[in-house]
Amino acid sequence: MFVILVYDVGEKRVNKILKKCRQYLTWVQNSVFEGEISEGNLKKLKMELNRMIKPNEDSVIIYTFQNTKYSNRQVMGINKNYLDIIV
Numbered sequence: 001m002f003v004i005l006v007y008d009v010g011e012k013r014v015n016k017i018l019k020k021c022r023q024y025l026t027w028v029q030n031s032v033f034e035g036e037i038s039e040g041n042l043k044k045l046k047m048e049l050n051r052m053i054k055p056n057e058d059s060v061i062i063y064t065f066q067n068t069k070y071s072n073r074q075v076m077g078i079n080k081n082y083l084d085i086i087v
Contacts, residue, residue, distance in 0.1 A: 002065040003042060005033045007049075009058040016052055017060075020045070029080055 005025060009017050018027075024045045025033035037045070042064070049060055065071065 001037065001039065001042070002068050003034065003037055004063040004065075005060065007031050007058070007060045009053055009060070013052060013054070013058065017049065020048055020052065027080070 003025065005021060007017055007021070008031060014031075021027070021033045024037055024041055025035040028034050042062075046062070053060060
């Protein structure tokens with residue numbers, strides 16, 4: 001499946017969350033990741049992030065797509081990803 005993950009976490013946890021997300025997904029923007037991931041790895045990522053965040057202070061949002069057939073990705077300005085991934 002294809003996912004887009006965005007997060008807004010406390011400053012002390014940003015680097016830990018960033019490193020964890022980079023293990024599974026492609027960084028495309030500050031606090032934004034995307035990529036293909038198996039259901040098992042997504043479940044593992046969610047469990048790991050859940051242990052890292054403070055639920056009363058932080059937010060992680062994950063959008064899941066079964067495929068990218070009807071989607072389009074456009075970048076305006078700087079492309080921080082440097083990969084041609086079509087969403």
